Amino acid sequence: MKQEYTITVYTENQVGLLNRIAIIFSRRKINIESLNVSPSEAEGIHRFTIVINEFEEVVRKLCRQIERQVEVLKAYFNTGDEIVWQELALYKVPTDEVAEKLQVERLLREFGARAVVIRKDYTIFETTGHREETDKLLAVLAPYGLIEFVRSARVAIIKASNGFHEKLKEFEAVEPASELIENEFLNKQAEVFSM
Amino acid sequence: MMQAELTKPSLASPEHPVEISGSQAVLEAFIAEGVDTIFGYPGGAIMPIYDALYDYHDRLKHILVRHEQGGIHAGQGYARSSGRTGVVFATSGPGATNLVTGLADALIDSTPLVCITGQVFAHLLGTDAFQETDIINITTPVTKWNYQVTDATEIPQVLAKAFFIASTGRPGPVLIDIAKNAQLQKFSYTGYTKCDHIRSYRPKPIVRKSYIEEAAALINEAKKPFVIFGQGVILGRAEEEFKAFIEKAGLPAAWTILGLSALPTNHPQNVGMLGMHGNYGPNVLTNECDVLIAVGMRFDDRVTGRLDKYAKQAKLIHLDIDPAEIDKNVKSTVPVWGDCKETLPLLTALVHEKKHTDWLNTFHNYAREEHEIVIDQELHPASGEITMGEVVEALNELTNGDAIIVTDVGQHQMVACRYAKFNESKSNITSGGLGTMGFALPAAIGAKFGAPHREVVAIIGDGGFQMTLQELGTIMQAQVSVKMLILNNRFLGMVRQWQQLFHDKRYSFVDIQSPDYVQLVKAYGLEGNSVDDRKNLKEALQKMLDSKDSYLLEVMVGKEDNVFPMVPQGCSVSEIRLK
């Protein structure tokens, strides 16, 4: 069954790497639903967060192709229940409309929203959460002359992860620790497949 | 140390830096890496490097090709015959884009290359400057790694990285694009240090004992174990280790066309070729073995045929250095991720000595049938037009299997791979993964430079020869000895065969004319000959082989001969057709 997977990739900070990773998906006609690139907890290491809808088998192979890139340190993939994730949304609405017709206070409380900018002509609300939550506020605001709306890519934390600091040290060692050859598919070989 | 010596870049160190240009730094890197031959073509954006090369001509041989595609295929041929990294120069823009086919070919066939392209001045990047092209983005999908240099100080480290990446792990092509300003820029050079570690790159996996043990147990229990091997054995320089492994466990072994020559063709356990035009037994018995041991091969669809009917009954042990290949096309029972130079001896130590005589005989029985129905007629026809097979067979007799054979793409390629005899590794050079017509002639030039003491015979179709025949100019000027054997069927044979078999003989644009090849090479100052009579064939081949210089022999072969056996596309390997 196809389902939503969040892929987390730790990489060197190198020009052109975004393209190298993106074409692994586009070559296979796989649509990237969301893509975020940012520094990670480890200095000099970047973290890609990529969301796609695919079969587990496909995602597994994609991760191996990603890890094969010289400047990629590690790629993980997780389903929604294995991560904590958030997206941020910004909504720009006409101030008079909203002030007149909406109970702004209630809105802020109910949706955990914040007013980031309030001007005579427009107000910008911000909220963070899952897609459904940011969508709900969008539905409420839409009838009041929504001027602009934007949602960020997903950022996600892997629940089971201990971060990358220790891993990175191992990568830096010339003689790698055996931990490093950890490769998720090799570890899952307990259930011996037949072809 | 004398003052004069201190200015020598080769003696530079952090304590005694020497001022050199980026271009010199490139050539110093080559010398430090043991490069002896460069295949290239100059142009505006790479002129500073060529200018520096002028002073290095005593240490670096540069072969001026006639087209950059020829240059990169020559680099590939060099790498494949020598086991070293091929080095290629091209200028920016069209020079660089002409490399793309070769890069794709080298990537899919895991050939180590370092290609240097010139680029416009850094301040002109993105301005659509003359001969500016975004070669980094163009080549990203077809390189193992690529990098653009805009500052000369980066050159020593970047080149060290390039050679390390190209040749380690699963080898592949690397492209370094160097802006003209960086080539010209003078900087304080502190010497060259080879790269042996990149933190994000792990070319050599640590072998897990438990998988070796599981694999050995499977092999020891197996009744019908079958080894299939690819180029990994050659790239891993593990030919001896491989032979010891199959000999101890008594395993029949079949090869992919890139694995060909890793095991001598006359080895008693060498049961032949896999895949679409492979041998009968190896294909059929893939679906009958109980344990399939794949060594350094990647289950290309030309090898597996229909995947959902491929070796379903077997347990698979897959030895590969590239984890992305394990479980990619066929699920493994035991993945042995590692360098086969290491994993094979570990496995050999644990497997029991066996013979599997009956099982090996099953292969021989299939071979007998294949001989009767296909091979005997192909190799020893009593009458009719000359067959491709008999040319290859005659060549075997005359070379004793000692020549390097470079093939192009098409029917002649399949026939040459099926019938050529090899005693030595790294002797079969062909474009397997990409199937690049036009590969053979330039690759043969490179192969000769990579293995100057060996005879190099390029077997090429009349179609493929016309794709890169400009490289005759390179042969002429470099005075390199390459034997060109054109098997002329006056058709784009392989496509014609498919049109005959699968498109109701609707021969759509496969009828191809040729120039007078003998006259053509004569224009390049080379000798040539053409035969269409069986009784002159051997003598003509002998004359070709006896020639000290390059020589072209055209053999007119059957116009509508087909290559059999054949696993039709979309069919299972057990549905292989003998006619």
Ligand SMILES: Cc1ncc(C[n+]2csc(CCOP(=O)(O)OP(=O)(O)O)c2C)c(N)n1
């Ligand atoms: C660059 C390129 N273009 C097209 C093809 C498709 N193709 C594969 S085999 C073949 C025919 C080759 O004809 P020829 O060189 O005469 O060899 P033959 O098959 O007759 O031995 C063609 C056109 C290819 N492999 N490579």
